[in-house]
Amino acid sequence: MAKQLLSGKLTSKGQLTIPVELRTLLSLKEGDRLAFVLDENERIIEVQPKIKKSIRGVMGALKSTSSIDVDEAIDQARTERAKEVAVGLKGLENE
Structure with a gap:
């Protein structure tokens, strides 16, 4: 797959407009969160949708005393x- 430059716009409130092509590719919906993966030089090397955890998905995460x-x-x-x-x-x- 050829590299394609997609760009968005950052507002004064820190909100980022994500191009529709990227939203479609990542299956993003309103309210979804993104994780920005940085390299050792603090440059973004990857953007991933952050999976929402359901209450059932986190049950048992805390160990009972x-x-x-x-x-x-x-x-x-x-x-x-x-x-x-x-x-x-x-x-x-x-x-």
Whole structure:
């Protein structure tokens, strides 16, 4: 494939207009992000679309400090919240 020079325009707000040919080639849509890969001389050598990560895609990325099961955690949170509500209601009764 022959090299082709595509250019865009940088606005005063730092926004870059990407030529339609490049947007089509990279399958870019409004809101997509780009990663600019630099060489050791801080020159751009590559531009890549940044993949959006879904919540499912990042699940498990943080290591848990305990081995509690999700259902157990939900039950524990419900129990703790019920205790807080009970204490609050008791406070209202004592007023």
